[in-house]
Amino acid sequence: MRLTRPFYVRPTLKLSPQLLGKFLVTETAHRQRVGMIVEVEAYVGPHDLASHASRGRTKRTAVMFGPGSYWYIYLIYGMYYCLNIVTEAPGYPAAILIRAVEPISGIPPNQKTNGPGKLCQAFGVDTTLNETPATGPRARLWIEDRGVVISARQIKRAPRIGVEYAGAYKTKPWRFYLKDNQFVSKL
DSSP states (O other), X not given: OBOOHHHHSSOHHXXXXXXXXOEEEEEOSSOEEEEEEEEEEEEESTTOTTSXXXXXXXXXXXXXXXXXXXXXXXXXXXXXXXXXXXXXXXXXXXXXXXXXXXXXXXXXXXXXXXXXXXXXXXXXXXXXXXXXXXXXXXXXXXXXXXXXXXXXXXXXXXXXXXXXXXXXGGGOOOEEEETTOTTOSOO
């Protein structure tokens, strides 16, 4: 079952671990690609110095200030895309970075998915999907609940990766991942 907008319009730190065990899905004319989400990072509000929204509302970050359930996709290092789902209510900028998935179907066996850039390559994600909805029948990329139950014991928390510049926010344990899952980007 595809997740609907109310699922995303909730507090980011509560929602983040609930994405673990959900399924990222995209469909093209040629095939469907599916992966179970095994690692995410939360970016919460205008004061989170690791978040792009901490620099204020810009053309790039405007989607983060909108309603939850839209994709925020950007390019880093001039070569890798990062896939984020916007969360919370309009006006409060927050999003969750999908860091890694466990391949389920439609992804070539040699294609890595253990990191945001690799995940985007495997799913054919680029900025053409930026600001598009993750809900509704016309969504080209969405998240499904397929009934996988993840217990609190299976979830680990850690500081986010690559945010050394974020002052006190660099050590916030806002990265969530499945314990002992081989597809997590960094253990």
